[in-house]
Amino acid sequence: MTASGDTARTEHDSAHAPDRSPINRLAVCSLASSAVTLFGLGSVIGIALGVVALNQIAVHHQRGRGLAIGGIALGALTLIISMFVVVKVFVEG
Numbered sequence: 001m002t003a004s005g006d007t008a009r010t011e012h013d014s015a016h017a018p019d020r021s022p023i024n025r026l027a028v029c030s031l032a033s034s035a036v037t038l039f040g041l042g043s044v045i046g047i048a049l050g051v052v053a054l055n056q057i058a059v060h061h062q063r064g065r066g067l068a069i070g071g072i073a074l075g076a077l078t079l080i081i082s083m084f085v086v087v088k089v090f091v092e093g
Helices: 003-016 025-035 041-060 065-092
Strands: none
Touching: 025 041, 025 065, 041 065
């Protein structure tokens, strides 16, 4: 094989190699805490952890961007639902 053939093979192999960078733990915690709302407290914590996780993922080239975005989205959704429930309880007495 020639040197260029070896280079092409290496590039091809690395293109299909699985990514071995670690998953950001704050992204996982963001999704988990957003799922456990605790009357909105878990939602706020999940949103905050998701934002911090996105920053860490970008800086340290980690995996878990989808988990962080999911944690933020789920946190926002559960926060809105929690706010509606609290308002409904206070209005209906």
